[in-house]
Amino acid sequence: MRTVWQxxxxxxxxxxxxxxxxxxxxxxxxxxxxxxRHWIGKDEFWDMITIVQMLPGVFAVNTALYTGYKIxxxxxxxxxxxxxxxxxxxxxxVIAVFFLEYKDNPVIERIFRGIRPCVVALILSPSIKMLINxxxxxxxxxxPIATVCLIYFFRVSPVYIIIxxxxxxxxxxxxxxxxxxxxxx
Amino acid sequence: MIYLQLFWTYLKxxxxxxxxxxxxxxxxxxxVVDxxxxxxxxxxxxxxxxxxxxxxxxxxxxATFIGYTVGGFWGSMVATAAIVMPSLLLLFFVLRFLFKNKxxxxxxxxxxxxxxxxxxxxxxxxxxxxxxxxxxxxxxxGSNISVIICAVSFVATYFAKINPILLIIASGLVGYxx
Numbered sequence: 001m002r003t004v005w006q007x008x009x010x011x012x013x014x015x016x017x018x019x020x021x022x023x024x025x026x027x028x029x030x031x032x033x034x035x036x037r038h039w040i041g042k043d044e045f046w047d048m049i050t051i052v053q054m055l056p057g058v059f060a061v062n063t064a065l066y067t068g069y070k071i072x073x074x075x076x077x078x079x080x081x082x083x084x085x086x087x088x089x090x091x092x093x094v095i096a097v098f099f100l101e102y103k104d105n106p107v108i109e110r111i112f113r114g115i116r117p118c119v120v121a122l123i124l125s126p127s128i129k130m131l132i133n134x135x136x137x138x139x140x141x142x143x144p145i146a147t148v149c150l151i152y153f154f155r156v157s158p159v160y161i162i163i164x165x166x167x168x169x170x171x172x173x174x175x176x177x178x179x180x181x182x183x184x185x
Numbered sequence: 186m187i188y189l190q191l192f193w194t195y196l197k198x199x200x201x202x203x204x205x206x207x208x209x210x211x212x213x214x215x216x217v218v219d220x221x222x223x224x225x226x227x228x229x230x231x232x233x234x235x236x237x238x239x240x241x242x243x244x245x246x247x248a249t250f251i252g253y254t255v256g257g258f259w260g261s262m263v264a265t266a267a268i269v270m271p272s273l274l275l276l277f278f279v280l281r282f283l284f285k286n287k288x289x290x291x292x293x294x295x296x297x298x299x300x301x302x303x304x305x306x307x308x309x310x311x312x313x314x315x316x317x318x319x320x321x322x323x324x325x326x327g328s329n330i331s332v333i334i335c336a337v338s339f340v341a342t343y344f345a346k347i348n349p350i351l352l353i354i355a356s357g358l359v360g361y362x363x
Contacts, residue, residue: 019350021206021243054296055279056203057272060242065276077276081269088241089265092249093258095235100254103231107361114360115353116230117331120314121338122237122349126207127307129343134300147305151211152312155219158212162201165302166295173294180290 003039003072004079010037011064011083016091022059025084029063039071060084187256188263190221195248195267202268204303206244211310213247218313223255230314238350244268330363 010032018025026049033039040048048070052062061081068080102108136144150156194216202209210233217223224232232254236246245265252264314320320331334356341347 015241017240019238019240020348021237021241025242051279054292055272055275056201057199057275058202058242058244058268059205061245061269062272065272069276069280077273081273084242085245085265085269088239088245089249089261091239091241092236092246093253093261095239096250096253096261099231099235103228110361111357112227112231112234112360113331114334114356114358114363115234116227116314117320117335118338118352118356119230119234119237120311120320121335122342122352123207123210123307123311123314124339125343126205127304127311130204130208130300130304130307134297134304136301136304140301143301144305144308147302148309148312151215151306151309157220158215158306158309159197159201161302161306162203162212165299166203169295169298170291172298173291176294177290 004075006037007068007072007076008079008083011068011080012087015060015084016087022063025060026063029067033067033071040067044070188259191252191256191260191263192267194221195252195264196270198248199268199271202244203299204306206242207307207310208303209244211306211313213251214310214313217251217255223251226314226316228254234353238353330359334359 011029014025014028014032018028030042030045034042034045045067048066049063052066053059055062061084064080064084065077068076068078070076072079103112131144134140147161150161151158198209198212198216202212214226214229218226218229232247232250236243236250239246245268248264248268249261252261254260256263320335338352338356341352342349
């Protein structure tokens, strides 16, 4: 029971004091569970993160769930997850109350007029990083272009595009494994 | 009824949110702005900015914020619970399958093949925010200032790796002063 509570407190602190979302939290989580508490080994932690990165959903929540589970089973998973999200909920509720009250204030409005183009830039940057990371070439460029056109011009729901992508990628993976096996034999 | 819609919307986002927080943005934007019409794209951009400046997981911050804006306190609880729930259920499936097949060729190839589409998904989120109200007609002595803020912010974050929170604060200051 003590470890479950400690997990909650550890993730609560990380959730309350880390700015910049999931990847910034990763460093704090490693320091807390590997270096300070010695709950799991360094290699074990990074092996787990490799898998967690591939999963759908909120990265920080998934990291909390799997770290908690490895240390203290289902109860540990739930404690770590609640710890990671409760500070967010509390802080955002306070901000939301004030923002909805004052968003029509001319000063606030001017500030946000400056902020919006910055938000666009902050989203553009990871999209280009992902293009480079995916090693997109002239042949595979059709996929991001088609995605953009389908959503932007034809208003196709991203959910359908993701479902189609999962099916297509899975088919491609099975096909290329078969070809690999054939060329080996 | 609004709670049910919030729950369903955020459940979909939790299930199909591959590729991290930024890729999820286009999905959230599509559902919340286009599909349900709960807010304008400018309000959405404001929520994204505030969520990025607040400690904690950014996607959880956005879920709580949108939930509160749409359905008050209980709306925020429903949206946040709905985005976390699929992860909780997936935990048991993944523990049984993925951890035992860590080097599985099919799993690896499938996920890396999805990357080009995810890059497109993230780009679309930025593209949809570049509309007349939030961008060109920002009212800051015509349209130029917005374009300059965007270009400078892009160079600052992509090449100079300057902290996004600093950029948001600086852009807000420019917006206020100019």
